[in-house]
Amino acid sequence: MAVKGSITIKQNSQNISKNTSNITVTCKATMSGPSFDYYDRTGTLTIDGKNYSFTTTFPENTTKTICTKTLDITHGTDGKKTVKASFSIKTGMTGTLEGGVLEASTSKTLTNIPRASSVTCADGNIGSATTININRASSSFTHTITYSFNGLTGTIATKTKDTSIGWTIPTSFYAKIPNAKSGKVTITCDTYSGSTKVGTKSTTANVFVINSEPTVDATVQDVNSSTVALTGDSNKLVRYMSNAKVDISATAKNSATIKSRKVVCGNKSGTSASNTLNNVESGTFEVSCTDSRGFSASKTITKTLVEYIKLAFTDVSLTRPTTTSNTVNAVIKGNYFNSNFGTASNTFAMKYRYRQSGGEWSSYQTVNATITNNIFSYNASLGDIYNYNNEYEFEFVITDKLMNVTQKVTVTRGIPIID
Numbered sequence: 001m002a003v004k005g006s007i008t009i010k011q012n013s014q015n016i017s018k019n020t021s022n023i024t025v026t027c028k029a030t031m032s033g034p035s036f037d038y039y040d041r042t043g044t045l046t047i048d049g050k051n052y053s054f055t056t057t058f059p060e061n062t063t064k065t066i067c068t069k070t071l072d073i074t075h076g077t078d079g080k081k082t083v084k085a086s087f088s089i090k091t092g093m094t095g096t097l098e099g100g101v102l103e104a105s106t107s108k109t110l111t112n113i114p115r116a117s118s119v120t121c122a123d124g125n126i127g128s129a130t131t132i133n134i135n136r137a138s139s140s141f142t143h144t145i146t147y148s149f150n151g152l153t154g155t156i157a158t159k160t161k162d163t164s165i166g167w168t169i170p171t172s173f174y175a176k177i178p179n180a181k182s183g184k185v186t187i188t189c190d191t192y193s194g195s196t197k198v199g200t201k202s203t204t205a206n207v208f209v210i211n212s213e214p215t216v217d218a219t220v221q222d223v224n225s226s227t228v229a230l231t232g233d234s235n236k237l238v239r240y241m242s243n244a245k246v247d248i249s250a251t252a253k254n255s256a257t258i259k260s261r262k263v264v265c266g267n268k269s270g271t272s273a274s275n276t277l278n279n280v281e282s283g284t285f286e287v288s289c290t291d292s293r294g295f296s297a298s299k300t301i302t303k304t305l306v307e308y309i310k311l312a313f314t315d316v317s318l319t320r321p322t323t324t325s326n327t328v329n330a331v332i333k334g335n336y337f338n339s340n341f342g343t344a345s346n347t348f349a350m351k352y353r354y355r356q357s358g359g360e361w362s363s364y365q366t367v368n369a370t371i372t373n374n375i376f377s378y379n380a381s382l383g384d385i386y387n388y389n390n391e392y393e394f395e396f397v398i399t400d401k402l403m404n405v406t407q408k409v410t411v412t413r414g415i416p417i418i419d
Contacts (some may be wrong), residue, residue, distance in 0.1 A: 004102075005027065005029050007025065007028075007086065007105060008025070009024075009025050009085055009107070009108040011023050011108065012024060014110075016114065019074060019113050019198065021081065022070065022071070023047075023073055029064055030064075031058050031060055031063075046085065046088075047071065048084065052069055075113050077199070078115060085105065085108075089102050090102075115198055117141055117143060117189060118134070119132060119133070120132070120133045125208045126207050130169060132167055133163065141193055142191075147188070149173055152170075152172060152176055169207050177293075179256075180209075183206075185205055212293065212295055213295045213297050214256070215251045216249070216250045216287055218301055222234045222235070222238070224238075230344045236342060238306045238341065239281055239306060242280055243276055246276075246285060249273075250289035253291075256291040257291060258291055263286065285302075311334070311335065311398055312405060313332065313334045315331065320414055324388045326388055332369070332378040334375070335374060335376075336374055344401065349399045349400075350367055350369050352364065354392055354395070357392065376398070389413055391410065391412050392410070393410050394409045394411065
């Protein structure tokens, strides 16, 4: 005494490359008792949002397939799909839904279709090997692997079936990061089913610059003609007196550039490619450089150093034996380099002159000092011509191969105990 409807969805097959499933939707009606209608009735079948018309009759006491539809359904980009189907038809009979309408609906989750494979890449050093791994979505898929690095592109593998690919990171990457120690490369995996590309995924990996420290060297020469004349060799330096010309040669690697240079010798330094350090006190030169990536290099250069001792007075004492004496006695000491420079030995000379304060200077008189090791000394009378009623100025001059040193001393007038 009624009419009932049912609808089913059957999944028939799948097309992986097209990302579709073939399905059949079947609609049935069951008539019981006196319910029947032999007239053609038109209904609507809806599958995945699309409508299809069909025509049927309703014979008595039977179950009848009133509509069937086979078609391809496209899955989502992730390969997933749930399809919905329903039908509706006016039967013209009692015992059906309100208004004589027969309806039914259903849904079915289709089998996922594998899509783009995922890809990973291990970090690596430029110029060295790393590994790219593919998590293949289907055993039938092939993959084309490409890279992109700061505008530089290339193909690593074309439609390969391998899931693990060894790759040597190109040395051409160096030129793309001349000012950095690392960068990020993008690895792209295009997935193919046969000749059809079914999807694309990518990943990134860090690439590093190693073993790219610059090299540095330097030449050091004495450019003081006076000291070179004494040593006979511009590669030999005289402490305190030589002027060292330091030319720094620095070379960057793998597309970097040299950003700075430096030389340090004792408390003297220079930051140019060519530096002159005057009056050096050491024969050890530390040269260094830094490139545009921040890598640095250094080198120690040692030159033969003549341990020159600066000519100097350490004590100059002029006294009268008594306050009313016209005699002046001298006690003089100092430092002197008593050795050989290389091609010449050092020499020493001392002289003095005097004047009554405010008067004219006398001629220089040479005196002979005693040399003991690196000390000179002079202990003697300068004569008895210095009237104790007057004040006198004395000027002593010592000379060696490299220096002239002057010391002035005043001898005050003598003051008698009882005047």
